[in-house]
Amino acid sequence: MDDVTRRAFVKTSAGAAALAAAGTIGVADADADADAKQHLHGHPIVAWIGDPRDGKITVMSGNKEVTIRDRELVRRIARAAR
């Protein structure tokens, strides 16, 4: 998923209500960022956090994946998963 920017991902995921550690992040929300829509074409994405301690999130869409590091986002997701 080369066209997924960290900014787009963060904005999109910020609109999600509650995310499990291996949750699905949809982009169908009407409030979703226009930039994210442009890049993601409305396709669903999956974010996977293998170890919350390392602050990494692997984001998958279609048959591609990219791993980003965002300790704050991981912390928020992990808290939501409790």
Next chain:
Amino acid sequence: MSSHREAPATSKDPVADNTDTYAFVSPDQPDTVTLIANYLPFEAPFGGPNFFEFADDVVYYIYVDNDGDGVPDITYEFNFETVVGNPNTFLYNTGTIDSISSPNWNRKQFYSVTRTTGWGSQVVASNLSCPPCNIGPASTPNYPALAAEAVHSFGSGRTVFAGQRLEGFYIDLGAVFDLGDLRPFEKLHIGGMANSLGVNSTNEFGVHSIALQVPKSDLMRSQRGHDWRHRDAVIGVWAAASRSKASIREPGGITGSFGPPVQVSRLGNPLFNEVIVPMGQKDLWNSLTPQTDSQFLSYVQHPELAQLLPVLYSGVFPTLANLTAARADLVAILLTGLPPGVVPGFQNYTGSTYADELRLNVSIPPSSDPNPLGLIGGDLAGFPNGRRVFDDVTSVELRAIAGATYPLVDKSYTPDAAAALLTDGLTSANTSYLSEFPYLGTPQSGYNTAPLSAVS
């Protein structure tokens, strides 16, 4: 089984279970090599209404290593798509299927072939039709003709087929998995029953095959491989299947696959993961490429079955019982190939990298009088020089593990007499094959199959 349900994870995922892999110089097209990868074990021919098919969410591969490093130099990737004609009927077919484009066939499959080398990837064929499964005289009255329609040419001199075939691998599973019982020698087994004929447990079952026939030059590292003595004459072959890294299931029967493909099954030499690799590492082995197989070296050097045979057949294998040295013969057969000078007129050595691959010397011509026992039967064109569809790999590997091939590396070793006789009592006559591509036989129809009518 060769690799049917051989690991905990694949036993629960049949569409991704790579059951057999074959690689041989095509007997009727000796300038070409045929590569076959089978999936979906134990297809009961009557298994409708949703008959067997490849999975749209599995990626299937055939790999070729032509420089001996255990890394693929040529990859053939197969991706399938299922198209339902009429979703408002429960029927697989709504009438007789007299061609693979018949509107009466309600659940068609199509696929693409992508070839990847160091130069990049190219879709070399697409929108190719699979045949339906063989259902019965009312639905598929001329199945051989249907299957023939699904043999596709692409490029120049290249042929591909993907669909149901008759299982070509034969083995007496019921006995073998009953504590290593071999019915012809039951009187000698600790079970102590009377000797009997072998029973082919795969009799009349189907399997899904991907068969590819390409010019040798598509696979060899260089034209020097036309000389059987040259290392470039040897290719290493294995097959695999991958699933997406993540799968999401939602209410309403909606599923989604996300992320890159992750390998869940592979197969080079028959029975390697089945018999050599221990239970706790089988799923791991399936996820790896051959380049990392050195971690399994000790299991080849000291196979568990070689220790069990003298116990299960007390007094029959006294020499094997005392053979404690690392089994360099099995390492050569399974992990490196046989170097020149071991078997006159033959080599399939790929170097010092330990990698489980079917090693085929493409410049050894097909045999005019094939022996299913392959190399140990004096037939240089058979297993473990690649593997033909009819090769009796069970007997070959049983005999090798029992010590019959140890003299290849230690001339002073005299195997137990029983080592040269081991068999599960079956031969290639227990199933049937075609003399031309795709070589595996016509699958049984559901109508004509009686459940569990295994015959010896």
